[in-house]
Amino acid sequence: MPKVQVTSEGTLFQYEATEGSNFLLEAISESIPIPFKCTKGNCAKCYVKITCGSDHLSEPTEREYHHLGDEGLAEGNRLACQCFVYGDVEAVIEPR
Numbered sequence: 295m296p297k298v299q300v301t302s303e304g305t306l307f308q309y310e311a312t313e314g315s316n317f318l319l320e321a322i323s324e325s326i327p328i329p330f331k332c333t334k335g336n337c338a339k340c341y342v343k344i345t346c347g348s349d350h351l352s353e354p355t356e357r358e359y360h361h362l363g364d365e366g367l368a369e370g371n372r373l374a375c376q377c378f379v380y381g382d383v384e385a386v387i388e389p390r
């Protein structure tokens with residue numbers, strides 16, 4: 295099972311994800327404090343920075359290109375609600 299690590303304000307959260315699961319929904323079920331509102335790619339509140347394993351996530355969606363742009367995606371930013379996890383991933387929730 296994929297290992298997911300998320301750092302938020304200096305606290306490291308770790309869990310084993312179900313392969314193919316939605317990054318945001320599974321993180322919420324693990325009590326990880328990712329801000330979110332819509333869960334549908336509309337609000338852009340759920341952005342995270344992927345620091346390792348970006349190739350273990352699903353391809354960016356049209357909604358992610360819209361909100362983050364090519365530059366934001368190239369910097370590792372993703373909308374957690376638009377990502378599906380297929381391997382080990384490390385991410386940081388940056389201060390809002």
Ligand code: FES
Pocket residue numbers: 329330331332333334335336337338339340341373374375376
């Ligand atoms: S929760 Fe709204 S874009 Fe992800």
